[in-house]
Amino acid sequence: MNTMATGLRIDGDRLWQSLMDLARIGATPKGGVCRIALTDEDRAGRDQVVQWMREAGLAVRIDEVGNVFGRRAGTDPAARAVATGSHIDTQPTGGKFDGNYGVLAGLEVMRTLNAHGIQTLAPLEVVFWTNEEGTRFTPVMMGSGAFVGVFGAEDVRLQQDGAGLRVGAELERIGYRGDVACGDVPGGPFAAYFEAHIEQGPVLEAYDMPIGVVSGALGQQWYDVTVSGMDAHAGPTPMELRHDAMLAAARMVDAVNRIAHDEAPHGRGTVGHMQVLPNSRNVIPGQVKFTVDFRNLSQDGLDRMDRIMHDQFAQLAARCRCTVEMEQVVKFAPCHFHPDCVDSVRNAAEQLGYAHMEVVSGAGHDAVYINSVAPTGMIFVPCKDGISHNEIEDAKAEHLSAGCNVLLHAMLARAGLA
Amino acid sequence: MNTMATGLRIDGDRLWQSLMDLARIGATPKGGVCRIALTDEDRAGRDQVVQWMREAGLAVRIDEVGNVFGRRAGTDPAARAVATGSHIDTQPTGGKFDGNYGVLAGLEVMRTLNAHGIQTLAPLEVVFWTNEEGTRFTPVMMGSGAFVGVFGAEDVRLQQDGAGLRVGAELERIGYRGDVACGDVPGGPFAAYFEAHIEQGPVLEAYDMPIGVVSGALGQQWYDVTVSGMDAHAGPTPMELRHDAMLAAARMVDAVNRIAHDEAPHGRGTVGHMQVLPNSRNVIPGQVKFTVDFRNLSQDGLDRMDRIMHDQFAQLAARCRCTVEMEQVVKFAPCHFHPDCVDSVRNAAEQLGYAHMEVVSGAGHDAVYINSVAPTGMIFVPCKDGISHNEIEDAKAEHLSAGCNVLLHAMLARAGLA
Known part of the structure; x- marks a missing residue:
């Protein structure tokens, strides 16, 4: 030197x-x-x-x-x-x-x-x-x-x-x-x-x-997620008869955050994009599309995040009487x-x-x-x-x-x- | 007859x-x-x-x-x-x-x-x-x-x-x-x-x-809600340093649902509209605007929903290092x-x-x-x-x-x- x-x-x-x-x-x-x-x-x-x-x-x-x-x-x-x-x-x-x-x-x-x-x-x-x-x-x-x-x-x-x-x-x-x-x-x-x-x-x-x-x-795995429920008038539809795609999506956002926190210090989980349909203040949303950006320093960690997301999203959708589709759109090791x-x-x-x-x-x-x-x-x-x-x-x-x-x-x- | x-x-x-x-x-x-x-x-x-x-x-x-x-x-x-x-x-x-x-x-x-x-x-x-x-x-x-x-x-x-x-x-x-x-x-x-x-x-x-x-x-009270955090790159920003307006908003959507369920059978709580900024898949959202539609059969019930929402939204925003503003835009008794x-x-x-x-x-x-x-x-x-x-x-x-x-x-x- x-x-x-x-x-x-x-x-x-x-x-x-x-x-x-x-x-x-x-x-x-x-x-x-x-x-x-x-x-x-x-x-x-x-x-x-x-x-x-x-x-x-x-x-x-x-x-x-x-x-x-x-x-x-x-x-x-x-x-x-x-x-x-x-x-x-x-x-x-x-x-x-x-x-x-x-x-x-x-x-x-x-x-x-x-x-x-x-x-x-x-x-x-x-x-x-x-x-x-x-x-x-x-x-x-x-x-x-x-x-x-x-x-x-x-x-x-x-x-x-x-x-x-x-x-x-x-x-x-x-x-x-x-x-x-x-x-x-x-x-x-x-x-x-x-x-x-x-x-x-x-x-x-x-x-x-x-x-x-x-x-x-960090490795990256990105997803497109679509939650489907049923549009309905916000007034006449009792809470227990709803198929509220917004509620299911919101709980999924929270899940993304928890999944990433559980992979500290390198786990990252972000929902950066969301699109709500029909996006009217007095209509229960029938469909919500959003993105998930997962990152982690190990492929094991990314695989774990992927698996937990799939399990939890399916459960959260079912609990809101909705369905969910997840598609992986980007993957960097x-x-x-x-x-x-x-x-x-x-x-x-x-x-x-x-x-x-x-x-x-x-x-x-x-x-x-x-x-x-x-x-x-x-x-x-x-x-x-x-x-x-x-x-x-x-x-x-x-x-x-x-x-x-x-x-x-x-x-x-x-x-x-x- | x-x-x-x-x-x-x-x-x-x-x-x-x-x-x-x-x-x-x-x-x-x-x-x-x-x-x-x-x-x-x-x-x-x-x-x-x-x-x-x-x-x-x-x-x-x-x-x-x-x-x-x-x-x-x-x-x-x-x-x-x-x-x-x-x-x-x-x-x-x-x-x-x-x-x-x-x-x-x-x-x-x-x-x-x-x-x-x-x-x-x-x-x-x-x-x-x-x-x-x-x-x-x-x-x-x-x-x-x-x-x-x-x-x-x-x-x-x-x-x-x-x-x-x-x-x-x-x-x-x-x-x-x-x-x-x-x-x-x-x-x-x-x-x-x-x-x-x-x-x-x-x-x-x-x-x-x-x-x-x-x-x-049902009486109706409608709100415009703005959650403000800070835009940041989804990759380099660790979970614990985020000001994630999407996460705070998602938890508020869940809270709206719980508040309405607690007012069964007549309580209704709906988030029908949401707008995310900048709405890019690899950017932590810096601002999320959404609407709340609360309905109930008594004014006491609506007042209670209003009060609990204000308390919980403030707490949820603070926990995500965000701020929140709520404005009532419609009121029918x-x-x-x-x-x-x-x-x-x-x-x-x-x-x-x-x-x-x-x-x-x-x-x-x-x-x-x-x-x-x-x-x-x-x-x-x-x-x-x-x-x-x-x-x-x-x-x-x-x-x-x-x-x-x-x-x-x-x-x-x-x-x-x-």
Whole structure:
């Protein structure tokens, strides 16, 4: 850890300035960013980051789904690259930091090494992945998913947005259809991959910790639920003769919450969407549709939540003289990041003197996919009130700098100094 | 009860035919009726019923809010009228029987007396009240409310629909602005008022009873409720750090149900409408708005429901780290029909040999307003599956005939034979 001893640190002001510069592209009146994947704004954002990569001396390559890689050469011709990155597409009312931080922190690592004339044994790469947000084109985490082979590149290129425009055509239109095959990395697969990201949750702030050492990501199972009873006039229908789909659904919401609490600390259960029919104040609802989002760190735990939900929902529906249908619509397996990479992050935080704690990611990230093809780790920094996917998303410059310093030293630990 | 002894009965086929004839005006493809108050369809329906009234020899008068009265003279010049009626306006997707049955049952009573050459001491009237449904112009039960002075006639005439058209102008356009002052009845207030109606609920059918002797109507208190928490990402936000407005609202729905059950047999509690924000499957809802419809037969009971709701909602919100606001938006006092009129209905059913049970109306009816100015009673007959305000609303001809026979003999008992 000679770099640690020399006190090598990133330039926090430069990092902040780059974040603010990139946030001007697609800036919204409320202080957020709207830079949806493969729009003109995304093109402008990509052009800016590619220009910065070139100015930092990186060799840029683009793959067939528009993932962009900037490589800083190493001295060991046999060494595989140590990579970092995230995404620069945003939600329609997104913030300045989600994704952008991970990409620009990677760029800042390169700039810092350039400024200090430091050479690494392994090449270093900074990447931005196409369409992480999935807001215009599904699925989410499209670019990283194609990179690891979860989706076929051609299938991805055929995906359409609401207006019928295809990913492939939009990539060509904005000039980001590359010729590199998905998953190809010069010299072989990444030796390691790190992703720095704002937490998008309230834990680090609640514990006043600048650094989260991310050990894994929760698995997710999402469901569409339909409760069917019978519409009836709220006045003339006695309580004991009702088939009240709203009452059954309400008790199911409570059950979702209890099921998640019973899986503490990692269980999550959320009913975010509900649609009531006919939704009239003096009519007992005949049908209620809602969603369930279950998350847990183990597949056993998710299976248990699934089983208990099915049992309890059936009972709750029957007790209200209703029926219930449940359909699983999304499934992501739990992810455990590579112990070596988790250790590299923890060691870097420790030696830099930053307070840190082990956390798990509740959200999906490109790193979760990359973990399936390369040893991977993540670094979280706090964001204000845990708010993300929102124009008021905010983070402190000192935390962003701390996370970037951890990234720098974790990458150097994996890449080795020349 | 010499009429009973003579076996005087209405003509069930004629009643059914009139119901089917009227249902052709505004008929919908699904077998229902759309004859919204003060539209061209309402005019056509009014014209048809007025023509039938005149053909039955009734003297027709129209008041300043469009209520239409058809009078059959009595022999006692000092006797006040015994009246019956209901409404002929419908919901946008209404049925053939709601309201229409009460008006045409009254007409059938007149036709029956004509056919048998029977004279009564007191005059008899059949009425249809303007805009009972309240679907185009608020408030509901507009005509009967103006008749009893709950609303000023001029205020009613100034009410606007969604297109800015006023009740007064629409009454003039369709030819139903009368010159009789609201509430004026020749010879003085009604001696009694009866209203026959389909039950609009499942009780009579569940007990296999053709006749419901209606002792009163539930009071109603309606509320708008807003639960405020904080939007957050469903993944990264641990259960114990959430401000989940959906969870708090769900527990409130359950509480509404328990509060109503604790007020058996007359308590009703319904959450018919719910709106979730932002209503995205992987976002913990930051705000949920819903409605509460409480009904009970005593004001004490309604006050108790109100108090318990306020206490429990505040506790449930606090336990979910949310806040709650409750606003009462509608209040109708409970109604107890006049014992003499309730007895007349019960006696008629008894002597006609119809199985009957005492019921309370869960819904509002014009009769509830008329009860404040004249002794009033109601007769319920079953409707299929308790369904009303629906194009599939249905009722059996034998039940409609039974209710009409009860109406005939209850009216004769109050009016006296010449």
